[in-house]
Amino acid sequence: MTIDADNTFVVTPHPNRSRARRHGRRRAYVLVAVLALAALATSLGVSFLESNATAMPEAMNYRAQVRAQYIADSGAAMAAHFLAYPPTTVPVGQYWTGQASVSLDGSPDLLDVAVTQSKTDPNRYEVLSVGRAKDPDGSVRAKRLITADVVAPVSDKWTFSQALLDRDVLNVISRVFITGSVHANGNIDISSGSSISGSTTSTGNIRKELTLGIFTNVCLFAQFSCGTPSVRMPTGAAARYQNYLLNGRYHSAHDYNQYSRNTLNKPNADSLNAINMSATNPGRLISYTGGSLTLRANSGNVRLNGGLVVSAGDLILADSGLYEIIAEEGFPALVLAGNVRAGSGNATLRVTGPVLCTGDLDFDNKNNVTFEVTGTLIKTGTFANFRNDSTFNITWTSARSWLWDVEAAPKPFTVLSWREK
Known part of the structure; x- marks a missing residue:
C-alpha cells in the first residue's frame, strides 16, 4: 500500500499472491480434465464389457x-x-x-x-x-x-461274343464241334474231324490240319485272324464265386461241405433245388471245397438248378446217365479249378450257362461220352482223350453268354x- 501526495491510499496487488491464484486455477482445470478422462474410460470399458460379454459363449457355440x-x-x-x-x-x-x-x-x-x-x-x-x-x-x-x-x-457284366475262349494255346481236337466264334490268347491248332462255324481269332498263329498230322497256316483266310489283341477274360478263381458281390450286396454260395459227402446224386440235387436261396445266394451257386466231387446217376438222372463251384479237385461223371446243370442267368454253370473227367461210358453232361474251367476236359477214353455247353466255355486246360464215338458240343447263345463280374473290386x-x- 502507498500514499500519494494528496493523502490518497492506493492499493497495489502483491505479485506473489497473484501468481498463487493462477496456479490454483490451473490445478482445478487439470483435475476436471482427469475426471472427464476417467469418466470416458469408464464409459468405454463398460461399453466394451457389455459388447463382449457373450463373445466366449458364441465362440463355443460356433465351435x-x-x-x-x-x-x-x-x-x-x-x-x-x-x-x-x-x-x-x-x-x-x-x-x-x-x-x-x-x-x-x-x-x-x-x-x-x-x-x-x-x-x-x-x-x-x-x-x-x-x-x-x-x-x-x-x-x-x-x-x-x-x-x-x-x-x-x-x-459290371462280362459279355462274350465267342462260344469258346481260351486263356492260352488252344487245340481244337477231333470231335469238338463249335457253333459260334473262337478266340485264344495264344496259338490255335484246329484238327480235322472238328468244326467251327464262326470266326477264329488268335493273338498268335492259327493252323488247320489238312491230313493226319500235317497242319498249315490259315491266317490269310477270311475266317481266320492272327495277331489280334488279347481278350480279357474272367480268371475263374473259385474264391470269387464262393463269396461274391452283386449290385453292392454280398452273397455266399451254398456250402455243400455241410452234408459231409463227396458225391451228388438225384436225391441230393432234388434237395438242393428245393432250397430258396434268393436272399443270400441269388446265383444259386453250390460250393464244394473238399476235393473232387463225383456226380452219380445210379439213382436216376441228375438235374441241378444252379451252378457248381469245385475249388480243390475234379468233377467226375461216375455213372452212365444224364447230368444236367442249369445256371441262373448271369452266373456260371461250372467253376472248376480242376478237370472234368468221365468215369464211365454212356454219360452225358449237359450244361446251360457259361463254364469257367482251369483244368482239362478229359473223357478218359470212355465210350459214348457227350459234353454239351449252351453258352460260352472259358478254359485254360486241354480237350483230352476223346474217342470217335464221343462229342463235345459248344453252342453260343446271347442269353447264356454273359456273366455278372463278381470278380471285380467293390x-x-x-x-x-x-x-x-
Whole structure:
C-alpha cells in the first residue's frame, strides 16, 4: 500500500499472491480434465464389457456347431463305406443298418446312423446321420442332422461274343464241334474231324490240319485272324464265386461241405433245388471245397438248378446217365479249378450257362461220352482223350453268354440327394 501526495491510499496487488491464484486455477482445470478422462474410460470399458460379454459363449457355440456338422458328415461317409464293405457282423445277403451312440474319437460327442432300404427299389437306401456335440458335463450344445439318399452300384457284366475262349494255346481236337466264334490268347491248332462255324481269332498263329498230322497256316483266310489283341477274360478263381458281390450286396454260395459227402446224386440235387436261396445266394451257386466231387446217376438222372463251384479237385461223371446243370442267368454253370473227367461210358453232361474251367476236359477214353455247353466255355486246360464215338458240343447263345463280374473290386455307392438340418 502507498500514499500519494494528496493523502490518497492506493492499493497495489502483491505479485506473489497473484501468481498463487493462477496456479490454483490451473490445478482445478487439470483435475476436471482427469475426471472427464476417467469418466470416458469408464464409459468405454463398460461399453466394451457389455459388447463382449457373450463373445466366449458364441465362440463355443460356433465351435460345437462345426463339430456336430463334421460328426454328421462322418456318419454319412461311414454308412456309404459299410454298405460297400459290410462288417463281419452283417449276415450274408443283408446290409449294414447303422449304429447308435458312436464316439468317433473317444470324446463325449456322439453319432447316430440309421440306414433303411427303399421299399420300392432294393438298390436304394436312406441314410440318417445325427451328430451331437456335447459339453464336458454331458449336455448337448449343438446338433446336426443329415439325410442322404444313396444308390448301390450296378455290377459290371462280362459279355462274350465267342462260344469258346481260351486263356492260352488252344487245340481244337477231333470231335469238338463249335457253333459260334473262337478266340485264344495264344496259338490255335484246329484238327480235322472238328468244326467251327464262326470266326477264329488268335493273338498268335492259327493252323488247320489238312491230313493226319500235317497242319498249315490259315491266317490269310477270311475266317481266320492272327495277331489280334488279347481278350480279357474272367480268371475263374473259385474264391470269387464262393463269396461274391452283386449290385453292392454280398452273397455266399451254398456250402455243400455241410452234408459231409463227396458225391451228388438225384436225391441230393432234388434237395438242393428245393432250397430258396434268393436272399443270400441269388446265383444259386453250390460250393464244394473238399476235393473232387463225383456226380452219380445210379439213382436216376441228375438235374441241378444252379451252378457248381469245385475249388480243390475234379468233377467226375461216375455213372452212365444224364447230368444236367442249369445256371441262373448271369452266373456260371461250372467253376472248376480242376478237370472234368468221365468215369464211365454212356454219360452225358449237359450244361446251360457259361463254364469257367482251369483244368482239362478229359473223357478218359470212355465210350459214348457227350459234353454239351449252351453258352460260352472259358478254359485254360486241354480237350483230352476223346474217342470217335464221343462229342463235345459248344453252342453260343446271347442269353447264356454273359456273366455278372463278381470278380471285380467293390465300387462306391452314389449319393443321389443330401439334406442338412
